[in-house]
Amino acid sequence: xxxxxxxxxxxxxxxxxxxxxxxxxxxxxxxxxxxxxxxxxxxxxxxxxxxxxxxxxxxxxxxxxxxxxxxxxxxxxxxxxxxxxxxxxxxxxxxxxxxxxxxxxxxxxxxxxxxxxxxxxxxxxxxxxxxxxxxxxxxxxxxxxxxxxxxxxxxxxxxxxxxxxxxxxxxxxxxxxxxxxxxxxxxxxxxxxxxxxxxxxxxxxxxxxxxxxxxxxxxxxxxxxxxxxxxxxxxxxxxxxxxxxxxxxxxxxxxxxxxxxxxxxxxxxxxxxxxxxxxxxxxxxxxxxxxxxxxxxxxxxxxxxxxxxxxxxxxxxxxxxxxxxxxx
Amino acid sequence: xxxxxxxxxxxxxxxxxxxxxxxxxxxxxxxxxxxxxxxxxxxxxxxxxxxxxxxxxxxxxxxxxxxxxxxxxxxxxxxxxxxxxxxxxxxxxxxxxxxxxxxxxxxxxxxxxxxxxxxxxxxxxxxxxxxxxxxxxxxxxxxxxxxxxxxxxxxxxxxxxxxxxxxxxxxxxxxxxxxxxxxxxxxxxxxxxxxxxxxxxxxxxxxxxxxxxxxxxxxxxxxxxxxxxxxxxxxxxxxxxxxxxxxxxxxxxxxxxxxxxxxxxxxxxxxxxxxxxxxxxxxxxxxxxxxxxx
Numbered sequence: 345x346x347x348x349x350x351x352x353x354x355x356x357x358x359x360x361x362x363x364x365x366x367x368x369x370x371x372x373x374x375x376x377x378x379x380x381x382x383x384x385x386x387x388x389x390x391x392x393x394x395x396x397x398x399x400x401x402x403x404x405x406x407x408x409x410x411x412x413x414x415x416x417x418x419x420x421x422x423x424x425x426x427x428x429x430x431x432x433x434x435x436x437x438x439x440x441x442x443x444x445x446x447x448x449x450x451x452x453x454x455x456x457x458x459x460x461x462x463x464x465x466x467x468x469x470x471x472x473x474x475x476x477x478x479x480x481x482x483x484x485x486x487x488x489x490x491x492x493x494x495x496x497x498x499x500x501x502x503x504x505x506x507x508x509x510x511x512x513x514x515x516x517x518x519x520x521x522x523x524x525x526x527x528x529x530x531x532x533x534x535x536x537x538x539x540x541x542x543x544x545x546x547x548x549x550x551x552x553x554x555x556x557x558x559x560x561x562x563x564x565x566x567x568x569x570x571x572x573x574x575x576x577x578x579x580x581x582x583x584x585x586x587x588x589x590x591x592x593x594x595x596x597x598x599x600x601x602x603x604x605x606x607x608x609x610x611x612x613x614x615x616x617x618x619x620x621x622x623x624x625x626x627x628x629x630x631x632x633x634x635x636x637x638x639x640x641x642x643x644x645x646x647x648x649x650x651x652x653x654x655x656x657x658x659x660x661x662x663x664x665x666x667x668x669x670x671x672x
Numbered sequence: 673x674x675x676x677x678x679x680x681x682x683x684x685x686x687x688x689x690x691x692x693x694x695x696x697x698x699x700x701x702x703x704x705x706x707x708x709x710x711x712x713x714x715x716x717x718x719x720x721x722x723x724x725x726x727x728x729x730x731x732x733x734x735x736x737x738x739x740x741x742x743x744x745x746x747x748x749x750x751x752x753x754x755x756x757x758x759x760x761x762x763x764x765x766x767x768x769x770x771x772x773x774x775x776x777x778x779x780x781x782x783x784x785x786x787x788x789x790x791x792x793x794x795x796x797x798x799x800x801x802x803x804x805x806x807x808x809x810x811x812x813x814x815x816x817x818x819x820x821x822x823x824x825x826x827x828x829x830x831x832x833x834x835x836x837x838x839x840x841x842x843x844x845x846x847x848x849x850x851x852x853x854x855x856x857x858x859x860x861x862x863x864x865x866x867x868x869x870x871x872x873x874x875x876x877x878x879x880x881x882x883x884x885x886x887x888x889x890x891x892x893x894x895x896x897x898x899x900x901x902x903x904x905x906x907x908x909x910x911x912x913x914x915x916x917x918x919x920x921x922x923x924x925x926x927x928x929x930x931x932x933x934x935x936x937x938x939x940x941x942x943x944x945x946x947x948x949x950x951x952x953x954x955x956x957x958x959x960x961x962x963x964x965x966x
Contacts, residue, residue: 347740350770358756358763415754423750427720428771429743593722594683 348434355442362411363446370400370454378461392462392469392553394477398546400454401485402539404447406509409493412439414502422593436588440493440581447489451482469553477549484542484570487577491538494580495604497588504600507640511609513538518616525619526669535569545570599642606641607650610634611658618662627662631655673698674719674818674850679728681711681718688714690874692728696867698817699848701840703861703882705955706871712854713751715871716820719852720748732818744772745817749824753807761791761806765813772814780813786835800827808836812843819843821853825860837864862886862951870955872962882951889957890927891949892934894919894941907933910957911964922949922957 374396381391415421426432455478462471495512499505517537535541544566601607614634618627638651679692688711696702704712717723719730721737735742755764761784769775784791787805795803804827811819819840825833841864843849855861861868862882869879878885889910896917904912910922919941923930927946934944 347744347771350773354767354770415756418754420750420752421754423717423720423722423748423752424754426722427743427746427748427750429740429746430771431740434740592724593717 347428347430348438351430351434352438352441355438356445359411359442359446363449366404366446366450367453370450371457374400374454374457375461378458382465392471392473392550393458394474394546394550394553397451397454397458397477398481398539398542401447401451401481402488402542404450405485405489406492408443408446408489409496409509410502410506412443413493413497414505416497416588416591417500417502417505417596419593419596422596426593432589432591433585436497436585440490440584443493444486444489447485448482451485452478468555470555471553473549473553477546477553480545480549481542484545484573487574487580488538488542490577490581490584491573494584494587497584497591498602498604499600500595500598500602501600504605508600508602508605508609511605511613515609515612515616518613522616522619522665526665526672535566535573538573541566541570541573601641606637607654610637610641611654613637614655615658615662615665619665631659634658673733674852675729675731675734676719677729677731679715679718679730680726681714681723682726687726687874689718689871692871692876694869694876694879696850696852698850699844700866701844701851701853701864703858703865703868704852704854704871705858705861705868707959708856710871711874712871713822716748716750716822716852716854720746720820722748746820747772747811747814747816747818748820749807749811749822751822751826753803755795757796759795760793761789761795764795764806765791765810768810768814772816774815776813776815779815780809783809783812783839787832801829801832804828805832805836808839812839815843815847815849817849819849819851821851823855824853825855825857833860840864858952858955859950868951870958872959877962878958886949886951886954889922889924889949889954890930891920891922891947891953892930892944893947894921894934894944896939896941898939900937900939903937903939906938907936909933911960920947922953 374393377396378393381393416425425435455474459471459474462469491512492509495508496505499508514537517540520536535544611634614630618630621627621630634655635647638647638655639645642648642651674694674696676692676694679689680687681689692715704715706712714723718725719737721743724738730737732742732746737743737746765775765780784806787802787809789798789802789806789809795806798806804824808824811821824836828836837860840851840853844851853861853865865882867880868882868885870877896919899917900914900919904919904921908923908925910924912922913920921930921934923933925933930946934941
């Protein structure tokens with residue numbers, strides 16, 4: 345048997361205890377939420393608690409990459425792992441696949457538990473909507489999982505990886521919000537936060553299952569953004585495998601200077617949040633936060649020339665945008 | 673055969689290895705020596721495919737270690753090997769067995785029995801020496817063609833060191849394993865390694881047979897009636913250590929030539945005698961000479 349297959353089976357076996365814990369906790373939360381959503385006195389007004397499954401898959405999509413890839417944020421571990429007779433791409437694929445299996449199993453068992461919990465109230469719901477809901481949210485959850493995996497693996501430490509994932513939860517939303525303030529896009533940015541597509545699809549199928557006629561909740565722009573997130577997910581998957589192959593062991597544990605991390609997000613958050621407030625005091629506070637962000641990034645008080653340049657450029661950009669806004 | 677050609681490696685912009693050229697014959701035991709931070713461990717990481725060289729190449733029988741097929745015949749035992757929080761000796765062996773299907777459980781069991789190690793105990797409860805013995809048992813059971821050991825003697829008691837050395841020599845003789853070992857304890861490498869590679873000032877300062885290297889130096893202790901001043905400038909010495917009237921001089925030549933040099937000194941010593949030189953002293957002499965020249 346090939347080393348990759350053997351390592352896949354070995355690694356899958358090693359995550360079984362974690363998988364069992366995730367499954368038990370998720371099923372308990374699902375059943376408790378489903379029971380809480382029912383009203384004995386007015387069952388026709390009870391909720392189909394699809395949203396709890398979305399919370400579970402959202403949580404797993406963010407947490408599993410950290411469990412799977414934090415082992416690669418230690419030089420000590422890499423001395424052993426990267427000298428084993430398996431390619432780095434195969435190592436990445438094994439960890440991505442095992443992570444996906446964990447997410448799939450926990451989500452599937454939780455969905456089954458939710459379905460079973462709602463059976464007593466089946467006459468008030470159209471429970472078959474759980475099937476399209478399951479597949480669409482699993483697909484979107486997988487895209488989010490791939491994106492978080494890519495972002496997490498761009499960091500050189502686990503803590504930086506967590507911060508990067510936090511940045512990417514809202515950064516696209518902030519960018520669209522920023523352009524909305526400039527050009528009044530309005531409806532465009534609803535689906536730009538990383539969890540928004542899951543939330544949108546959940547609401548859609550939940551209303552259907554509850555037999556509430558809300559055709560208008562699913563706009564065409566939502567479908568565009570859902571497709572965009574799926575494409576990003578595929579790109580993130582490919583990006584993870586490609587960048588993992590070129591991972592520089594020497595940089596592990598050092599400052600995380602990936603373009604997808606602090607380098608991009610500190611100026612981005614500064615510009616976007618400043619445009620939100622339109623207030624000098626808020627701008628000063630956000631500038632202080634940006635500088636603190638750079639201190640955290642550099643792990644010291646000595647900033648690099650590139651950091652100062654990006655602060656200045658983002659400030660100039662902010663001024664230019666305000667001028668454009670005033671002209672419009 | 674291992675061939676390293678024009679190897680350069682840097683951390684950020686700081687070069688730690690420059691123009692390293694090495695050839696290591698199959699079935700030999702080679703010791704890599706050098707001061708702290710000389711780049712010994714970096715060289716092993718480059719050889720095991722953990723690091724990718726900035727420039728130059730490492731080849732095992734003509735193939736780069738970045739190829740997993742090469743690493744199938746290679747085992748790198750780092751200074752502090754990886755294991756998960758709750759790992760036991762048994763679970764770590766299971767991991768290695770997935771990558772090395774020919775893992776010799778009998779050889780592993782025999783070595784573990786000699787070391788009296790409990791395979792069911794979590795590795796985190798093992799002492800440093802016990803962990804080292806366990807990983808040595810694993811590396812011997814893998815039976816690789818190339819065995820790279822970083823600071824392998826660290827934490828081992830004298831009995832374990834002897835057992836380990838015996839096994840390594842057996843491994844090289846019986847299986848034709850090429851062993852490359854770094855160590856701070858140069859006395860451990862003497863009489864056990866076939867050859868040595870001295871890394872100093874980012875490059876290979878010298879290499880070859882250990883006995884030949886030690887034999888190329890001779891050390892003399894000289895005693896003078898009065899404290900001598902600057903008299904050794906006139907003769908070719910490797911190092912000179914003066915303590916008042918007493919001077920220890922190392923020459924890079926045979927004893928007879930060294931005696932001629934001593935007798936040609938402008939101030940004759942009251943007495944002088946040759947002292948035994950070992951590999952550690954030869955190493956110190958080589959490094960000090962390099963520092964003095966720099």
